Amino acid sequence: MDVDDPVTQYIAVEKEAYDEAARQRPRVAERQFRPGKQGIWHRRISRLIDWHREGDFDLPVDLVRPYALPVLARVEQRIPLKYQYRGLNALRELARAHVMFPEMIAGGTPLKVLDLSAGGCGVADVYGHYGHDVTIRDYFVTGADGMPRNSYTAIHQELGLECEHFDGRERPYDFESDSFDLVLCHQALDAYGPVSSWSEAVGEMLRIARRSVGLVFNPPYPRTPETEAEAAAFIAKLSADHVTDEGVCPDTKLVTLRIEKM
Numbered sequence: 001m002d003v004d005d006p007v008t009q010y011i012a013v014e015k016e017a018y019d020e021a022a023r024q025r026p027r028v029a030e031r032q033f034r035p036g037k038q039g040i041w042h043r044r045i046s047r048l049i050d051w052h053r054e055g056d057f058d059l060p061v062d063l064v065r066p067y068a069l070p071v072l073a074r075v076e077q078r079i080p081l082k083y084q085y086r087g088l089n090a091l092r093e094l095a096r097a098h099v100m101f102p103e104m105i106a107g108g109t110p111l112k113v114l115d116l117s118a119g120g121c122g123v124a125d126v127y128g129h130y131g132h133d134v135t136i137r138d139y140f141v142t143g144a145d146g147m148p149r150n151s152y153t154a155i156h157q158e159l160g161l162e163c164e165h166f167d168g169r170e171r172p173y174d175f176e177s178d179s180f181d182l183v184l185c186h187q188a189l190d191a192y193g194p195v196s197s198w199s200e201a202v203g204e205m206l207r208i209a210r211r212s213v214g215l216v217f218n219p220p221y222p223r224t225p226e227t228e229a230e231a232a233a234f235i236a237k238l239s240a241d242h243v244t245d246e247g248v249c250p251d252t253k254l255v256t257l258r259i260e261k262m
């Protein structure tokens with residue numbers, strides 16, 4: 001391992017920036033990013049770097065580096081700590097791409113991708129890096145300035161992404177049929193309604209997709225033994241009705257599902 005390589009140095013560089021911010025604003029640091037809280041995400045980043053290295057996968061330096069946005073601005077803009085690390089956002093989605101859509105990061109024809117509920121925008125960062133045309137949507141609320149925004153607006157600005165409001169509970173979705181090669185919805189179906197409504201939501205994604213849909217399943221909300229059983233039955237039925245490939249997200253250990261549109 002080359003200790004001078006920027007990917008190996010990534011966590012140390014982030015840590016130094018947070019230490020410096022803590023020196024400037026100790027009370028903010030205590031509330032928002034004390035070392036114990038940072039450590040959770042450092043370990044996740046470290047495990048993901050190891051996972052890619054063990055698989056002998058490419059780790060693009062452009063993706064594993066901090067946002068230019070200063071630490072205290074990340075906090076002021078209310079980006080959740082988990083999503084303040086560009087490297088973590090990207091490594092999580094790079095690992096998911098290896099599991100779900102390896103062809104998307106292996107060269108080849110650029111495709112049109114729709115990422116619903118994009119959060120920290122790791123999909124746009126990673127798939128954009130590999131030449132794909134990614135459209136993002138996410139749920140917005142109206143800010144104090146009257147402008148629609150969410151906790152990820154500063155990331156959209158930093159990455160130069162246009163993001164429009166999307167509410168997964170309001171169907172049909174406002175996209176033409178077969179208008180994107182790939183439609184992705186990672187860890188957000190639970191916000192689109194109870195498990196009984198997931199079939200309609202995924203049906204919409206399959207209508208919009210020309211080729212495939214990719215899902216990463218959060219536990220259902222509310223999480224009870226009954227709703228978990230319902231969610232498991234839902235995933236089993238999707239697999240019975242479609243050509244699918246089920247896997248596990250290397251970061252979150254959540255179930256992933258690739259569905260082919262036949």
Ligand SMILES: C[S@@+](CC[C@H](N)C(=O)[O-])C[C@H]1O[C@@H](n2cnc3c(N)ncnc32)[C@H](O)[C@@H]1O
Pocket residue numbers: 116117118119120121138139150166167168169185186187188191192216
């Ligand atoms: C757990 S985050 C997942 C973010 C990202 N896709 C990922 O995998 O890291 C959940 C996402 O769902 C979005 N969300 C919450 N309620 C929503 C709704 N009603 N419609 C659409 N998206 C929603 C949030 O803004 C957030 O981006």
